[in-house]
Amino acid sequence: MLPRGRPRALGAAALLLLLLLVGFFRLDGRPRGTAGLDGDPPGDHNRSGCHPPRPRPPKCELLHVAIVCAGHNSSRDVITLVKSLLFYRRNPLHLHLVTDSVARNILETLFQTWMVPAVHISFYDAEELKPQVSWIPNKHYSGLYGLMKLALPGVLPPHLARVIVLDTDVTFASDIAELWALFAHFSDKQVIGLVENQSDWYLGNLWKNHRPWPALGRGFNTGVILLQLDRLRQAGWEKTWRQIATRELRTLLATSLADQDVFNAVIKEHPGLVWPLPCVWNVQLSDHSQAEHCYLEASDLKVIHWNSPKKLRVKNKHVAFFRSLHLTFLEYDGNLLRRELFGCSSPLPPRAEQLQLALAQLDEEDACFQFRQQQLTVHRVHLTFLPHELPAPQPHDVTLVAQLSMDRLQMLEALCRHWPGPMSLALYLTDAEAQQFLRFVAASAVLSARRDVAYHVVYRDGPLYPVNQLRNVALAQALTPYVFLSDIDFLPAYSLYDYLRTSIEQLELGSRRKAALVVPAFETLHYRFGFPSSKAELLALLDSGSLHTFRYHEWPRGHAPTDYARWREARAPYLVQWAADYEPYVVVPRDCPHYDPRFMGFGWNKVAHIVELDAQQYELLVLPEAFIVHLPHTPSLDISRFRSSPAYRDCLQALKDEFHQDLSRRYGAAALKYLTALQQPRGLA
């Protein structure tokens, strides 16, 4: 028989008692006894640290994490770290990010667009911290930023009592709450939790005259630190570490391992400050790591630390294992981490809540349901995915703006050869594709050499290609006064970049007149093609039938107002008038209107933008020596899916109608012309 009526209270009481016993035993019996500072193999740590029972902080307790992050590459690393954190976490998190301006720009946009529930972000300016550590000469590759960890107790909010400090090159393989729970084991005097260093560095016998900073035994590694901030502040942490560092620097001259040297010197002098963490919380894959003692015995790895300058390429016979854990998160779809925390009433980010409401109000029967749903999708955006240098300020400089997905990556090399100026490109990728993209750039000498091409990754989400959202991301990130709004399938004339800058200057664009410079577009249907090096060559190819004006066969209206016949003869820029369906490629000031994000996939995405320019009274000026040529390509997967769909066409019509209503609202009677033009029979236009 099954027992039924046994009072639940009894079970609960037993459980409570059990938990108390567990707590008692662990506090009293374990962590101190297994500290490996006196030469015990680090592997011993996990005998007790990794076996059940596992402690956890109370459900929904907010955990604080601090990370110092600077530059483009570390920003990518930190995102992988955060993905691993979020994957396993079951608590709300508050990330305290000490960043330079590059990382701040990247991470602020990333987290705003990521909208992960129950994650709070605070930024601290690394620039302001520099004076606190810049007096310390340092030889470590982490530079000044590594040293900044020493200053955290003074930088973080005074009310913050505890924080876990992480290097950007660690990967979690478990719930950070288990690490947080280890604070409970600190005695009143213990204020820093650290894992023993898993190399012989601090033993000082690696080579002749090797003189490391002082440390207890093997010393400690500072890739993962538990800081009891309140007690550290009370104990005068800042004064202590400065005094000790100053003293050691007199003989040692510089730190070799940045903050870690100073932490170790302080601990050597005040060993009572440290609570040794089980080794599995910082498995160090440095070049001569002895971490094997740790992970071969452990049943469970918690945190991996890629603390070799070689990172994932470190030589280690088990590196394949660790790499697989890291690649898991490198390629993990970050959108999946937007999942809520059940049972913790952490409010959604404000924007997320509005969006959820708007999504809930959509009508699934609406022909445009998918469009509207995707328009409400906020795509995660990772700005400047690769190192990028700001363009020198030049009053007539122009950035090429375009967007692409994986199937157009092959265009990038040719585009770089044709356009020697700055570019702002939005790439629509999955997380895994973003890694492929990195490998693609690394393998290309042409692409690797450029620092003036900004690649902004917009992460895929939803069935439609959000072409105008992508264009807006690339446009918003253009940093020159002018932008050339192109498409990725076009190659510009080799001279175009120079010619545009000269034209902008000569035409006194911006100051004198509000104009959009039209770059006439051509196309080749031939897969192999010799690019014309001049307008004369282009015209010859046009006459021989090797080139056509763009979409001449299917949709001449799109470029008819450019007036190719006039262009042939033109020697000076000439004005043209807007007409229905006109969609030229144009050069405009950076502050031009944005693209209308309601248009997705294929149809009206550029047309609506040109209407907007016309409505705002931009002159349309065709440049006589400018041209671009469209190259043929296999059709994208998206286009074939939707071209054949009647529902898609119905929806496009509905969206056009709404667009015109919005125009009327914004521009009044002047906008009537667009509606009238649309209603005229096509043959007359």
Place this chain on the structure above:
Amino acid sequence: MLPRGRPRALGAAALLLLLLLVGFFRLDGRPRGTAGLDGDPPGDHNRSGCHPPRPRPPKCELLHVAIVCAGHNSSRDVITLVKSLLFYRRNPLHLHLVTDSVARNILETLFQTWMVPAVHISFYDAEELKPQVSWIPNKHYSGLYGLMKLALPGVLPPHLARVIVLDTDVTFASDIAELWALFAHFSDKQVIGLVENQSDWYLGNLWKNHRPWPALGRGFNTGVILLQLDRLRQAGWEKTWRQIATRELRTLLATSLADQDVFNAVIKEHPGLVWPLPCVWNVQLSDHSQAEHCYLEASDLKVIHWNSPKKLRVKNKHVAFFRSLHLTFLEYDGNLLRRELFGCSSPLPPRAEQLQLALAQLDEEDACFQFRQQQLTVHRVHLTFLPHELPAPQPHDVTLVAQLSMDRLQMLEALCRHWPGPMSLALYLTDAEAQQFLRFVAASAVLSARRDVAYHVVYRDGPLYPVNQLRNVALAQALTPYVFLSDIDFLPAYSLYDYLRTSIEQLELGSRRKAALVVPAFETLHYRFGFPSSKAELLALLDSGSLHTFRYHEWPRGHAPTDYARWREARAPYLVQWAADYEPYVVVPRDCPHYDPRFMGFGWNKVAHIVELDAQQYELLVLPEAFIVHLPHTPSLDISRFRSSPAYRDCLQALKDEFHQDLSRRYGAAALKYLTALQQPRGLA
């Protein structure tokens, strides 16, 4: 001061005592008290089941899992389940798979090529089990296969004492060892561990005259079952369930929920058999699930069960959360799960060990290092990824064989229109791309309608495109007597399939002569192109310059022996002689030589195969009415990377030399001709 010298033995003893206490308390105090059968909300289960301390079986203990799996779609599901299992597991696993012939073929190949350390697989033939359950009328969508779970105690090896039985539609979100550890809580009489059913089905009040099978309260769900097999057998399980099922069927006529109805009827009569599992071990997302009571309170979900026929499309306000856990594994790179289990001395699969040795012997300085490394890579292979029907046996039938990656998916629809016969296609994809591929097929009426196209997914691994390994996978899976060895960028003449079958019959291929039928290849450089509907039309396009013979501009040698001039006039098949670099597209018997896997990426991959055919004295017979046309496409990412590399060309030369040495070994003096031909100046060939 840090405590240093405290004897470690003391800590260990304390830990042991603690573990004993934990075991004692849990066995005695918890699970019985929380069984929710008498109407307690299921949420109560996890108060005790999900909080620390978490039990685990001894490190390295082998855990047994049984799954019934039949058909193409369930095979895909089971792989996702296994990926989730492997992601969290830290123990060796033995999977006992009861399969039909389709699932066996898929899963046997998959696991052989996956080579996951410390995973053992046994197959059991579902066909043999059918008589044991086919007498039970059943209305559930799982069909007879669901019922087979009842027969497991008799089917699994007699020495097997415990097993966890899983439905194919569950996803793990935690380590299965924690579930296994719950066996320890069973009393002597308890033999089945189950989670309460999270719907009102068995309460019998869903609609008027709703008559479910008898159950205790809400009953239990059988998506996750702990079976104490030894005691079940001793207790006469088989006789018991058969008697009870027989009796109930007299009035209820059929099962509604397959095995679950029978399990519940047995438990209703023998409640002492069951040990109720905490609800988090089977969170049921059925259509009217009450699982919310469970997961909103739990701090930790363990297993999700997609037990609605709608699966991931089930309506549930938290479905996005659960879907994100499931998608994690759906898209997870299975190669990453090849990681070893540290500290468990489980031997590698024999093939894996050989490969590791061979890999270790490679010379990193060798120009061909990447080629040799990738040749030793065993790619995971998922045969017949989508439902596929075997072709009816026809003596002259021919299967089109080709391979592709994501960037050629657009070719599939056109190919299906041009080739109405069977196809065997190898797709080189990541796990995430395989999901995109599924969506692509689902969105295409043309592709969805075909059951004679077999798609074999070969999972990406390594930097080179393993073109010949892919061809060999597709070739080995062709099930007709003849194969047409094509490439994905070619469209066959509409008549080709019929014409080939007629030709094979007329030429008495196979029986009378050993021949390869050559299908002449053409190409268009035009992106838009009207496909010729006859040889006459093709010749007209050739004359007008719209079409060319294949690679006429860059590499005419590749098809020169086909003798296009002769083909123009030919009315009957004609013999041609092999010459160096000849690489025609041919129709051959299925048992033709395989492609040489040493050639990867771009170069010599087809040439070597034709040499092999010639060496084995296949006649080369050109068919006068056959043709295929190559369509232009953007270059693949791989080709551009390697075409420019001198190391790549050096390596190709080395591989060619080795190939010729192998030819000499196998064919003796007769193979000299290939080496001589290669050494002749190109102009003379």
